[in-house]
Amino acid sequence: MRATVMYGAGDVRVENVPDTRLVEPTDALVRVTRAAICGGDIWPYNQMQPSETGQRMGHEFIGIVAAIGADVRTVKAGDVVIAPDAWSDGTCVFCREGLHTSCLHGGWWASDGIDGGQGEGVRVPEADGTLVILPVGRDDALMPSLLTLSDVMGTGHHAALAAEVGPGKTVPVVGDGAVGLCGVIAAKRLRAERIILLGSHPARIALAKEFGATDIVSERGDEAVERVRELTSGFGAHSVLECVGHEQSTVTALSIARPGGAVGRVGLPQRESIPTALATFFKNVTVSGGPAPARAYIEELLPDVLEGRIQPGRVFDRVTNLDGVPDGYRAMNEREAIKVLIEF
Numbered sequence: 488m489r490a491t492v493m494y495g496a497g498d499v500r501v502e503n504v505p506d507t508r509l510v511e512p513t514d515a516l517v518r519v520t521r522a523a524i525c526g527g528d529i530w531p532y533n534q535m536q537p538s539e540t541g542q543r544m545g546h547e548f549i550g551i552v553a554a555i556g557a558d559v560r561t562v563k564a565g566d567v568v569i570a571p572d573a574w575s576d577g578t579c580v581f582c583r584e585g586l587h588t589s590c591l592h593g594g595w596w597a598s599d600g601i602d603g604g605q606g607e608g609v610r611v612p613e614a615d616g617t618l619v620i621l622p623v624g625r626d627d628a629l630m631p632s633l634l635t636l637s638d639v640m641g642t643g644h645h646a647a648l649a650a651e652v653g654p655g656k657t658v659p660v661v662g663d664g665a666v667g668l669c670g671v672i673a674a675k676r677l678r679a680e681r682i683i684l685l686g687s688h689p690a691r692i693a694l695a696k697e698f699g700a701t702d703i704v705s706e707r708g709d710e711a712v713e714r715v716r717e718l719t720s721g722f723g724a725h726s727v728l729e730c731v732g733h734e735q736s737t738v739t740a741l742s743i744a745r746p747g748g749a750v751g752r753v754g755l756p757q758r759e760s761i762p763t764a765l766a767t768f769f770k771n772v773t774v775s776g777g778p779a780p781a782r783a784y785i786e787e788l789l790p791d792v793l794e795g796r797i798q799p800g801r802v803f804d805r806v807t808n809l810d811g812v813p814d815g816y817r818a819m820n821e822r823e824a825i826k827v828l829i830e831f
């Protein structure tokens with residue numbers, strides 16, 4: 488089969504890899520029909536050291552079950568299924584608490600011999616815990632929005648929960664990438680009163696407004712902090728979503744939280760330490776978040792997608808096939824595309 492392999496910064500190839508096959512009785516084989524390129528994939532695209540063997544890529548996919556192992560009970564051949572950003576058993580102590588990314592028997596796609604989502608097929612470990620059946624046909628018009636439940640929409644929702652978003656709250660969202668835009672949807676869905684997008688890209692700002700952003704702050708750094716303070720009676724905001732992970736975006740997010748506020752961070756931190764520790768300490772600011780357990784949120788968010796209440800699939804502004812994946816990485820890296828959908 489063919490799959491995406493990264494060999495170093497800027498070096499993404501689509502090539503032949505060994506076909507998937509059942510290994511464990513709890514495995515399912517999924518023939519991928521839709522996948523995506525994630526903002527998280529752009530970090531190694533910029534920083535990966537050259538590798539002889541390469542790194543398989545992709546952790547967002549929908550497909551059709553092709554075969555199941557002897558112990559698989561919840562899915563069968565022919566089912567249209569979605570996989571979340573990590574695989575998990577659904578039964579361990581952390582899965583039961585809704586933290587599937589810390590599953591005792593789970594792991595990440597595209598590592599340790601597990602296939603990535605940006606390829607024609609994936610062996611899905613712990614299929615009963617990992618996969619969710621989608622009650623739609625293979626090429627349903629809702630596919631782009633459904634695909635966001637594998638990661639970005641769940642991640643925006645996770646940021647909103649970590650930031651304690653709720654009715655009446657003021658919610659700045661730092662970052663206008665796909666996750667930030669999904670964070671706007673999530674904040675609106677949780678009935679935030681005011682949603683301030685911190686971003687500067689005109690097309691993304693327009694989409695954020697359609698998703699429910701009430702204010703836009705396009706300044707950066709200290710000026711952005713000042714603008715948010717002006718918009719919040721000088722206090723700062725209740726709930727801040729940090730959807731980038733850069734040093735500057737993290738400082739901005741922490742600086743615009745009001746005393747007693749909360750920052751939900753889902754951008755992969757680019758530094759080991761959390762900045763402004765002293766200032767946030769004295770303001771009693773909660774700092775929470777991490778990789779989103781997308782599996783925990785699929786059932787909750789699915790009805791909103793199926794019934795059209797949210798349309799997170801609008802973050803996909805480019806569609807390609809497997810051969811177009813290397814150019815998709817380039818387009819996302821150059822901020823030419825917000826997010827790239829791969830059709831098989």
Ligand SMILES: [Zn+2]
Pocket residue numbers: 575576577578579580581582583587589590591592593
């Ligand atoms: Zn588990």
